[in-house]
Amino acid sequence: MNVTPTLVVVGSKGVLESVGGSRIVLHTEAGAQEVFTSDAGAKVLFQSQLAFAGMIRDALLDGAAPPGTPTFADGLAWNQVLERLRA
Numbered sequence: 640m641n642v643t644p645t646l647v648v649v650g651s652k653g654v655l656e657s658v659g660g661s662r663i664v665l666h667t668e669a670g671a672q673e674v675f676t677s678d679a680g681a682k683v684l685f686q687s688q689l690a691f692a693g694m695i696r697d698a699l700l701d702g703a704a705p706p707g708t709p710t711f712a713d714g715l716a717w718n719q720v721l722e723r724l725r726a
Contacts (some may be wrong), residue, residue, distance in 0.1 A: 646657040653667035655674075663675040677686060698704040 643659045645659070648655040648657075653665055656664045656666065658664070661677045662673060665672050665674045675687075694705065694708050698708060704710055
């Protein structure tokens with residue numbers, strides 16, 4: 640069976656849906672919004688790492704992380720959830 644890989648992450652403010660590793664859609668009460676798209680055959684991991692590196696650079700230059708940028712607290716919360724899942 641040839642099925643497109645899909646990942647769904649459910650949160651309190653919306654749902655993220657990753658379709659085929661090339662498109663991420665945010666679903667909220669306001670509707671659906673595509674938040675990431677890559678071309679077929681693109682190096683998606685590298686593109687996302689490059690974008691994140693740019694956010695880090697901007698935060699260092701500005702002295703503060705822009706709204707919506709993942710922080711250490713986000714990483715810690717993610718790690719705590721994983722630890723609970725593994726227990």
